[in-house]
Amino acid sequence: MKVSTTANLHKMSDEDVMEQLQAGVVQAFDIIVSRYKDRLHNFLFRYTHNHEDCEDLVQETFLRVYRSRHSYERIAKLSTWMYTIALNLAKSMYKKKQRMSLISIHADDSDPDDREFEITDTTILQDDALHIKLSVQELEKAMLELNEDFREAIVLRDIQQLTYEEIAEITGTAMGTVKSRINRGRQQLQEIIGDYVKSETF
Amino acid sequence: MNVKHTENEILTDFILDYSDHLLTPAEERSLRDLMAMCDGTRKFAISGRATASLLRKLPEIRAKEGFEQRMAAAFALELEDETRQANIKNCNNKELIN
Numbered sequence: 001m002k003v004s005t006t007a008n009l010h011k012m013s014d015e016d017v018m019e020q021l022q023a024g025v026v027q028a029f030d031i032i033v034s035r036y037k038d039r040l041h042n043f044l045f046r047y048t049h050n051h052e053d054c055e056d057l058v059q060e061t062f063l064r065v066y067r068s069r070h071s072y073e074r075i076a077k078l079s080t081w082m083y084t085i086a087l088n089l090a091k092s093m094y095k096k097k098q099r100m101s102l103i104s105i106h107a108d109d110s111d112p113d114d115r116e117f118e119i120t121d122t123t124i125l126q127d128d129a130l131h132i133k134l135s136v137q138e139l140e141k142a143m144l145e146l147n148e149d150f151r152e153a154i155v156l157r158d159i160q161q162l163t164y165e166e167i168a169e170i171t172g173t174a175m176g177t178v179k180s181r182i183n184r185g186r187q188q189l190q191e192i193i194g195d196y197v198k199s200e201t202f
Numbered sequence: 203m204n205v206k207h208t209e210n211e212i213l214t215d216f217i218l219d220y221s222d223h224l225l226t227p228a229e230e231r232s233l234r235d236l237m238a239m240c241d242g243t244r245k246f247a248i249s250g251r252a253t254a255s256l257l258r259k260l261p262e263i264r265a266k267e268g269f270e271q272r273m274a275a276a277f278a279l280e281l282e283d284e285t286r287q288a289n290i291k292n293c294n295n296k297e298l299i300n
Contacts (some may be wrong), residue, residue: 026281037265045263055266059276136260143272158257179214183250186221187238189257192248 014078022069033062040086047090048157061086083170142192150185157182223248
């Protein structure tokens with residue numbers, strides 16, 4: 001395989017750049033970072049709602065791309081493969097956050113006054129603010145209340161503007177399921193944000 | 203009239219394309235006829251289009267300034283670690299040979 005200079009790398013397709021990375025051209029990594037950094041931030045922010053966490057996840061995604069470079073095969077688009085890695089990371093981070101939001105303190109069976117209680121951290125899932133003035137920020141928050149499957153389909157379609165085929169590949173689901181999730185997710189989102197959507201004109 | 207819009211594949215496609223403004227004028231007329239007859243479909247289609255359009259107005263989040271430098275630093279550590287691991291492996295192999 002022909003090894004390229006940085007100038008040549010800039011002109012290559014994503015898949016060719018990845019092939020260079022597989023061949024040991026480390027400069028190819030910088031090209032992938034510069035092409036995907038904004039797309040991945042825009043995607044992963046919908047899971048973190050925090051710039052620092054988002055940047056950590058984006059960095060981790062790129063590092064995993066590098067570590068798993070030899071498992072990438074050209075039959076898939078590089079973007080689809082990268083989104084799959086990013087989505088898996090986002091999902092595991094989200095689950096961890098959900099677990100942390102529910103702190104369960106175990107009771108001491110020998111003490112009759114000691115009973116189990118739960119502290120729910122409401123910063124992750126809020127719904128009272130939905131009845132107040134709704135804005136983009138509220139829409140972002142509403143998305144956190146969506147069922148996980150619906151949210152990933154909606155983020156990939158409406159924010160990342162990927163095709164149904166790409167979403168099906170990234171999420172490992174049938175295209176019919178993807179379409180149905182997008183429809184139902186939009187419906188559920190509308191139910192959460194209610195009047196704000198109704199006020200839009202068509 | 204009430205159509206089970208969540209289980210009907212053709213209608214799902216129609217509503218998605220309506221939400222994304224991808225229907226042909228004839229298709230849109232057909233869907234509007236159905237919307238006039240079926241409350242559920244009308245509600246589903248209108249909220250789908252409104253929500254999709256709202257979501258597309260969300261501001262784009264971009265990498266913060268200096269991200270590429272921070273990424274390069276993390277990548278340099280990764281390469282260092284990779285080299286260290288490779289060296290350990292080489293040493294072990296040599297020991298096995300000797």
